[in-house]
Amino acid sequence: MTINKVNTHIVPIEFEYHVPGSLDEAVGLLEKYGGEAQILAGGTDLIPQMKQRKAEPKHVINIKGIPGFACIEETPEGVKIGALAKLRAIELSPQIKEKIPLLSEAAGSIGSVQIRNLGTVGGNICTASPSADMATPLLALDATVHIYSRDGAKACSIAEFFQGRGDVNLGRGEFITGFTVPYPPVGAGTAFEKVGWTTFDIATVNVAAVVTLKGGKVDHCSIALGACSPAPVRGVLAEAALIGKEPSAEALEEAVEFIAACVEPRERWRRAPPEYRRRSSKALAMDALTRSIERARRFP
Numbered sequence: 621m622t623i624n625k626v627n628t629h630i631v632p633i634e635f636e637y638h639v640p641g642s643l644d645e646a647v648g649l650l651e652k653y654g655g656e657a658q659i660l661a662g663g664t665d666l667i668p669q670m671k672q673r674k675a676e677p678k679h680v681i682n683i684k685g686i687p688g689f690a691c692i693e694e695t696p697e698g699v700k701i702g703a704l705a706k707l708r709a710i711e712l713s714p715q716i717k718e719k720i721p722l723l724s725e726a727a728g729s730i731g732s733v734q735i736r737n738l739g740t741v742g743g744n745i746c747t748a749s750p751s752a753d754m755a756t757p758l759l760a761l762d763a764t765v766h767i768y769s770r771d772g773a774k775a776c777s778i779a780e781f782f783q784g785r786g787d788v789n790l791g792r793g794e795f796i797t798g799f800t801v802p803y804p805p806v807g808a809g810t811a812f813e814k815v816g817w818t819t820f821d822i823a824t825v826n827v828a829a830v831v832t833l834k835g836g837k838v839d840h841c842s843i844a845l846g847a848c849s850p851a852p853v854r855g856v857l858a859e860a861a862l863i864g865k866e867p868s869a870e871a872l873e874e875a876v877e878f879i880a881a882c883v884e885p886r887e888r889w890r891r892a893p894p895e896y897r898r899r900s901s902k903a904l905a906m907d908a909l910t911r912s913i914e915r916a917r918r919f920p
């Protein structure tokens with residue numbers, strides 16, 4: 621028998637479909653069915669995987685009916701974004717555009733409008749893909765991930781959440797309820813850069829940067845790089861090289877020289893060989909830093 625492994629209109633497996641109406645009901649189902657269950661949020665990742673038999677869950681738990689998880693709210697600690705917030709809502713949110721424009725820039729780069737109207741930020745992060753476009757801005761901004769299970773709510777930093785390709789810090793019966801994204805420092809300039817095969821494709825490399833200037837020197841710098849290591853990573857050596865310096869062309873050149881030492885692209889990854897990712901991550905880091913600095917300079 622030939623097994624169809626193509627992304628057609630057909631989901632070729634049988635599964636039981638659950639629509640919990642509350643957090644605790646969802647957690648109960650996740651605990652009960654364990655590895656046989658998969659959460660469905662927007663479905664833009666899971667459904668193609670099921671069509672291609674890369675995922676064959678016996679139980680699909682649609683969490684869209686759980687109230688309160690699509691919020692975008694300002695709080696004293698930062699903007700609280702529910703796991704079910706659509707990428708399109710993040711792209712268009714006036715609050716996010718004003719307070720954390722890096723997030724709306726990154727969300728707006730994802731797939732097509734149709735994908736962004738379905739796909740959620742929680743789904744983007746939970747795929748654990750090193751190329752997930754929301755991962756780098758959340759990492760550059762030191763976001764907190766909120767997780768819920770039978771034991772109650774807990775939180776971890778986004779850096780602790782990513783454990784490597786295909787792996788995130790979520791145990792059995794746990795799921796993400798949302799994120800708190802701290803406001804960038806006052807006067808911050810931010811930028812998101814991405815290169816892919818086409819504008820609709822996932823990133824071959826993506827970079828997010830946050831920079832502030834004080835007295836003409838770099839006061840704060842964070843750079844996050846995606847699709848060039850098994851998990852999204854911070855360019856810590858490049859950040860350290862720039863902090864305290866005037867952001868001259870030479871200082872930027874010196875800083876991005878460190879990017880290659882921060883990334884670990886894999887030979888077997890499709891889309892681009894390691895050397896392409898090393899060079900592109902350096903070039904995109906330069907572009908993201910340059911744009912962030914230009915934007916930071918616009919602050920009085």
Ligand SMILES: Cc1cc2nc3c(=O)[nH]c(=O)nc-3n(C[C@H](O)[C@H](O)[C@H](O)COP(=O)(O)OP(=O)(O)OC[C@H]3O[C@@H](n4cnc5c(N)ncnc54)[C@H](O)[C@@H]3O)c2cc1C
Nearest residue numbers: 659661662663664665666731739740742743744746753796
């Ligand atoms: C044509 C196309 C283009 C795309 N382009 C891009 C792109 O440019 N950039 C990019 O980053 N991605 C892209 N994607 C991938 C995908 O659309 C995004 O990653 C999207 O954000 C996934 O969200 P979702 O809600 O659809 O996830 P789903 O498919 O519903 O879920 C994905 C995974 O996350 C798990 N999950 C979902 N929510 C939770 C939760 N709250 N807690 C725990 N686990 C959870 C699910 O169990 C599943 O394993 C593209 C996909 C397609 C089909």
